[in-house]
Amino acid sequence: MMNYSAGEIYRAARAIQPYLVDLLNAPNAQRLERKLEGLLSEASLKQGSHTELSQLLSEHESTRDWLRLYLEESYPAEDILKALRIYYPLSGLEHSVESPRYVCPVENCNQDWYRQSREAEIPVCPVHGLKLIIDS
Ligand SMILES: [Zn+2]
Known part of the structure; x- marks a missing residue:
């Protein structure tokens, strides 16, 4: 309590x-x-x-x-x-670190994406047309 x-x-x-x-x-x-x-x-x-x-x-x-x-x-x-x-890196929280986060390389762009499997192709930012990069 x-x-x-x-x-x-x-x-x-x-x-x-x-x-x-x-x-x-x-x-x-x-x-x-x-x-x-x-x-x-x-x-x-x-x-x-x-x-x-x-x-x-x-x-x-x-x-x-x-x-x-x-x-x-x-x-x-x-x-x-x-x-x-x-x-909780392994908890049931969605978007946990098990799925690496990718972000737009343009600063202050809020586009992000979580790679759920190795086969998933990394998308491009719909705003800037740049391939997302892994969030470090
Ligand atoms: Zn962007």
């Missing part, structure tokens, strides 16, 4: 929402999204829903670790997925 204050739990529960689809498989992410929405409603907050929120977010190792990095190590929310992939 996590030991965070109600305020911290609410802050983290709001911050984690956009990342649930990356942290969990689709059915779990959808279930959690629905529950979070309910628990973060004003009426629920007044009734002290943080205990339930805390339980919900500690059900899965990935969400538990997300919260820990966010609340205890003050990681910016947008950097946590990257940090978690370093922690």
Whole structure:
């Protein structure tokens, strides 16, 4: 069980929402999204829903670790997925390091692609027409 204050739990529960689809498989992410929405409603907050929120977010190792990095190590929310992939190179996280990431060589271009098999041909960036390069 996590030991965070109600305020911290609410802050983290709001911050984690956009990342649930990356942290969990689709059915779990959808279930959690629905529950979070309910628990973060004003009426629920007044009734002290943080205990339930805390339980919900500690059900899965990935969400538990997300919260820990966010609340205890003050990681910016947008950097946590990257940090978690370093922690769990072989986990069920989609796009883990098992599938190497390829990016456009043009700086600030956001095109990326994950090579799922050795046979997969490396694509070109649809914006710049350049072959993607492995992300180091
Ligand atoms: Zn590009």
